Amino acid sequence: MPKVETFDRTHVLQKATEVFHKKGYNGTSMQDLVDATDLNRSSIYNSFGSKLGMFMEVLSHYQNNANTNFSKEVVNAYNAIDAIEGIFTITLKDILGDDDRKGCLIVNCKSEMSNQNSSIKNFMESNQERMLAMLEDIISKGQMEKIFNENQSANQYAWYLYTSIQGLRMTGILNKNEGDLKNIINTVLNVLY
Amino acid sequence: MPKVETFDRTHVLQKATEVFHKKGYNGTSMQDLVDATDLNRSSIYNSFGSKLGMFMEVLSHYQNNANTNFSKEVVNAYNAIDAIEGIFTITLKDILGDDDRKGCLIVNCKSEMSNQNSSIKNFMESNQERMLAMLEDIISKGQMEKIFNENQSANQYAWYLYTSIQGLRMTGILNKNEGDLKNIINTVLNVLY
DNA sequence: ATAGAGATGAAATGATCGTTTCAAATGTAT
């Protein structure tokens, strides 16, 4: 029977993620991926099918990481305010730690590719659904607990927060001033209270 | 003395803008530009120097258009509320008219290139300054007229609105539902009243 | 031990990349 895949797939995906994140999809060459992963060309094609195949797996990997972080924060939150603030705190931390101004891989990819590739578009739509569902759920709870107002429906506020997060990631590419960013977040969240 | 440039530079820039907007910088090839502009390769290099040179001019062209639209709206506005709403209305109209989900050229470019090319980074920083100055100016006036609250400084609100606009452009790539978008805008602007 | 399935390495595929070259065409100032 077969020789089994020897490389650490997760480690390879992390290395590939770094390259795609830094250079974007179209800016990344297969040679870049070969160099970054220390894998042979053939092994990449054997294991991931194509550059796009590898990128899709990178996207999922990145999304799963983010989801895990968000979920952890939401589950441990005392209440809805804590949960929402946790989500924005994670986002803020990610922005401040992004020394080379790469921004968010998913936001970048949405802007680069969702009008060019239907697999990417589908991924982005389901990512959007996931984010909206998470936010709407927290807001609903907050409204039931009467710590969030009911001026707008939970779904409407979810769209608002989803939009704010994307905006924050865009602003955070060039502005890493923690005070500025925290202020934006406060202004965004004050709408709910 | 010389034969003079025969082609319509503005028309060429518009055609080039369409291509770059649709495919992004790295996704656009010189052949794409030759095809779109009906210019010869040599003429492009003669007149624009390089692919990046042409792109920079496209960016300025796009920015000037946007600035003109914004200024017109702001100048004709009755008051600060009108001015800010005008800016968001223009943005909304642009999103709704963007049938092929290209998003905003400047936002896309910021996410694709500001960490890779210092000319682009400089452009984006000055674009940011311009936007912030415009917004801060309107907000200041609105606060002096007492139609905007003073919970935050004009500069802080400017950052908040700038972030919201970028977020709106990201959300607008996949969501063209006018009701959803208007609702987001209303929620954003209610903070000021 | 050995057969055989899959991983690997290195080279080559044709296509396309951004850019350059240069002779020929063009139009203006004299």
Added chain:
DNA sequence: ATACATTTGAAACGATCATTTCATCTCTAT
């Protein structure tokens, strides 16, 4: 009309693109 700076067209540049090929190596199941 003529001189000549500039634009234009077409071909070619070497480099790099994503992907394929295939012989060799490696490991597992028998």
